[in-house]
Amino acid sequence: MNTLQKGVNPLTIGTHLILVSAQPIPNLTPVLDIKLRPQKVIMLVSPDMQQRSLYLETIFKKQCGVEVERHEIKDPWDLEAITLQLIEIIGGYQPGTIALNATGGTKLMALAAFDVFKENNQAIFYIHPEQDRLIWLEPKNHTIALDNKLKLENYLMAYGAEEVETERNGVIYELQDLCTSIVKDIRHFGRALGTLNYLALKAEENQNLTVTVEEGPKARRDLWDLIEIFEEQGLCTITGHNLSFKDEISRFIANGGWLELYTYKQCLNLKKDLSIQDIGRNIEIIRQLGVKNEIDIGLIRANRLHMIECKTKKFRDNGSADTLYKLDSLRDLMGGLQAKAMLVSFNQVDRSSRSRAKELRIAVCCYTELQHLQTHLKTWLDV
Numbered sequence: 001m002n003t004l005q006k007g008v009n010p011l012t013i014g015t016h017l018i019l020v021s022a023q024p025i026p027n028l029t030p031v032l033d034i035k036l037r038p039q040k041v042i043m044l045v046s047p048d049m050q051q052r053s054l055y056l057e058t059i060f061k062k063q064c065g066v067e068v069e070r071h072e073i074k075d076p077w078d079l080e081a082i083t084l085q086l087i088e089i090i091g092g093y094q095p096g097t098i099a100l101n102a103t104g105g106t107k108l109m110a111l112a113a114f115d116v117f118k119e120n121n122q123a124i125f126y127i128h129p130e131q132d133r134l135i136w137l138e139p140k141n142h143t144i145a146l147d148n149k150l151k152l153e154n155y156l157m158a159y160g161a162e163e164v165e166t167e168r169n170g171v172i173y174e175l176q177d178l179c180t181s182i183v184k185d186i187r188h189f190g191r192a193l194g195t196l197n198y199l200a201l202k203a204e205e206n207q208n209l210t211v212t213v214e215e216g217p218k219a220r221r222d223l224w225d226l227i228e229i230f231e232e233q234g235l236c237t238i239t240g241h242n243l244s245f246k247d248e249i250s251r252f253i254a255n256g257g258w259l260e261l262y263t264y265k266q267c268l269n270l271k272k273d274l275s276i277q278d279i280g281r282n283i284e285i286i287r288q289l290g291v292k293n294e295i296d297i298g299l300i301r302a303n304r305l306h307m308i309e310c311k312t313k314k315f316r317d318n319g320s321a322d323t324l325y326k327l328d329s330l331r332d333l334m335g336g337l338q339a340k341a342m343l344v345s346f347n348q349v350d351r352s353s354r355s356r357a358k359e360l361r362i363a364v365c366c367y368t369e370l371q372h373l374q375t376h377l378k379t380w381l382d383v
Helices: 025-032 047-062 079-090 107-119 152-158 173-184 186-203 221-232 248-270 319-335 351-359 367-382
Strands: 015-019 040-045 067-072 098-101 123-127 133-138 142-145 163-167 210-212 236-239 242-245 276-286 292-301 304-311 340-345 362-366
Touching: 015 025, 015 107, 025 047, 025 098, 025 123, 025 152, 040 047, 040 079, 047 067, 047 152, 079 107, 098 107, 107 123, 107 133, 152 163, 152 276, 152 292, 152 304, 173 186, 173 221, 173 248, 173 367, 186 210, 186 221, 186 242, 186 248, 186 367, 221 236, 221 248, 242 248, 248 276, 248 292, 248 304, 248 367, 292 319, 304 319, 319 340, 319 351, 319 362, 340 367, 351 362, 362 367
Parallel strands: 015 040, 015 098, 040 067, 098 123, 304 340, 340 362
Antiparallel strands: 123 133, 133 142, 163 276, 210 242, 236 242, 276 292, 292 304
16 A cells, blocks of 8 residues: 655645544644644534534634535445545545544544545544644654644634633732732631622612621621722722622622632733633623523633633532532533533532532632642643
């Protein structure tokens, strides 16, 4: 059997054939990489991957400016029919002018495509699912690292998001101090934060964002100390027993948004050292039929989605289990098999919930562990 002719540079091959699968990122990353990007992508699509192929097609055309050609197969398990269809598709290509991305599809689709491409002296590559590198199978013994070009919007669109809105604004210095002060005295402020969360939630119901603090300074020194910290940062004012928030953003911060901002800042601190491609917070995803999902903090590292859910409310009854199951479901829906998730909680998470989180492969950082959140994040991201 012949091998790919000498002198062919696999990086300059103008057409890629991909096998569309439920895990779209290996189909997407080689096209996003400038040094690999073809002029044309041919998609081999099984009946159950029609919608997924449309998501990819949108990105290829709009984001990459690549021509797309679709070929549908009737039965992804009919080896002979797939083989004949592939022979017809690549029949007009000279050796070294089309490459196969053998990462996706069913096993039979991948086997058929591999045999047809090798028989016709065409290039074949495979995307390592965890190490963010492309392995050339033909020509052999040639591996290259993929450029980390994947951003949150493209990642989520590949999994079915029609619209993605995210904030990437930095955290101002004063709020860093506020968050750090709270975390440093987390034992002292634990109960008070629960009360402030409730007050901020009630204030949302009032047009002037004002709420009454029932207990006085003598009864709740911890609460009034906490309110004073927020007041010093200009987020609220306390007049008598009336607590007024400056604006909706200030009320959001008091209602638990401070933990999201604190966690976001710790992620930003790690961006350069860990080669994080993209970080966003308050991410809103709109899928088909207007279905909405939210991610508190999302980041891309090594072309993998990492999701963080931040919680300041105290879990009651089975509340932690519900949060963990929802996070697990959203991770699988919007991130696929390689995505990772973490729960960051101001309150303690009980032993049974930690065991459940371990079963679901969800990392947990809570209560006094927040004082070392950046270390926990680094460990989680490095795995």
